[in-house]
Amino acid sequence: MTLTTAVSWLFVPATRPERFAKATAGGADVVIIDLEDAVAPADKETARAALREHWPADSPVPVVVRVNAVGTPDSAADLALCRELSPAAVVLPKAETARDVQAVGGPVLPLIESARGLVNLAEIAAAEPVVRLLFGSIDLALDLAVTEDAALDPSRSDLVRWSVVSSLPAPVDGVSTAIRDTDAVTRDAKRAKGWGFGGKLCIHPVQVPLVHAAFAPSAAEVDWARRVLAADLGGAASLDGEMIDRPVVERARRIVREAERA
Incomplete structure (x- = not known):
C-alpha cells in the first residue's frame, strides 16, 4: 500500500508509544503519529522524545507524522525530528499557502482546515512536495462558524476538483467523531466516496474496517x-x-x- 492509494488513515498520539505497534499491525493502510492536537502543549517535548525512542522503523505500513503548524512554537523542533526519522511523509495541519508546504522540505500531506487554506487551495495542491490533500473538516467548520455538515460540501468539492487539476490522488476525508456508532462512520465514509474522496481519516481502530467496507465497490x-x-x-x-x-x-x-x- 502506498500513500497515493491508501484508504484508511489511523491516528495514534505520539504520547502513547505502546500503541504504535498495535496501530501499524491493525489493518490501517497508513498510521499517523500525532504531535499536534492529541498532545497537550506541556507534553510536546515529551511526545517528541517518545517518538524518537519508539519510532516504528519496521512498520508493515507507511507511517507519517502530523507536526504542529508552521509558525507555531513547536514547528521547528517537529520538522527537525522528522528529518531525523524520515517518515513516509509529514502531515501539515493548517496548511494555508504554498510557502507553508514548502517549509516542510520533503513529502507533505497538507491538511486543509481553514478558510485561508481553501482560498489558496490551487497553489497548495500545485506545490512540488505535495503527495495528497487531507480534509480537516472539524477545524474548518470551526473556522467558518458553521454547524451544518452540508455547509462543508462546497469545500469537499474544491478538494476533489483541485486534486484532479493538480494530478494528485483523490483526497482523504476528515474524521468521524462517532467512535462506536458504526452506522454513522459508514454513512460518513460512503458520503465521502460519493463526493470523490479516496480515503478517510480514522481516530479509532474500530473505524478502519468500516471505512474499508464503505470505499470498496459492492x-x-x-x-x-x-x-x-x-x-x-x-x-x-x-x-x-x-x-x-x-x-x-x-x-x-x-x-x-x-x-x-x-
Missing part, C-alpha cells in the same frame, strides 16, 4: 463493471438498455481496479 458494482468491459467493443454499445461509451467504460475499469485493491 458486488453488484463489480458485476456491472465486468459486464460493461466484456461488452465493450471499442465503440458505442449497449448493456441492459443503456449506452456504453468511453466514460462508462472508464468508470467500469476504475471499479474493477478498486475491487482488486480491496
Whole structure:
C-alpha cells in the first residue's frame, strides 16, 4: 500500500508509544503519529522524545507524522525530528499557502482546515512536495462558524476538483467523531466516496474496517463493471438498455481496479 492509494488513515498520539505497534499491525493502510492536537502543549517535548525512542522503523505500513503548524512554537523542533526519522511523509495541519508546504522540505500531506487554506487551495495542491490533500473538516467548520455538515460540501468539492487539476490522488476525508456508532462512520465514509474522496481519516481502530467496507465497490458494482468491459467493443454499445461509451467504460475499469485493491 502506498500513500497515493491508501484508504484508511489511523491516528495514534505520539504520547502513547505502546500503541504504535498495535496501530501499524491493525489493518490501517497508513498510521499517523500525532504531535499536534492529541498532545497537550506541556507534553510536546515529551511526545517528541517518545517518538524518537519508539519510532516504528519496521512498520508493515507507511507511517507519517502530523507536526504542529508552521509558525507555531513547536514547528521547528517537529520538522527537525522528522528529518531525523524520515517518515513516509509529514502531515501539515493548517496548511494555508504554498510557502507553508514548502517549509516542510520533503513529502507533505497538507491538511486543509481553514478558510485561508481553501482560498489558496490551487497553489497548495500545485506545490512540488505535495503527495495528497487531507480534509480537516472539524477545524474548518470551526473556522467558518458553521454547524451544518452540508455547509462543508462546497469545500469537499474544491478538494476533489483541485486534486484532479493538480494530478494528485483523490483526497482523504476528515474524521468521524462517532467512535462506536458504526452506522454513522459508514454513512460518513460512503458520503465521502460519493463526493470523490479516496480515503478517510480514522481516530479509532474500530473505524478502519468500516471505512474499508464503505470505499470498496459492492458486488453488484463489480458485476456491472465486468459486464460493461466484456461488452465493450471499442465503440458505442449497449448493456441492459443503456449506452456504453468511453466514460462508462472508464468508470467500469476504475471499479474493477478498486475491487482488486480491496
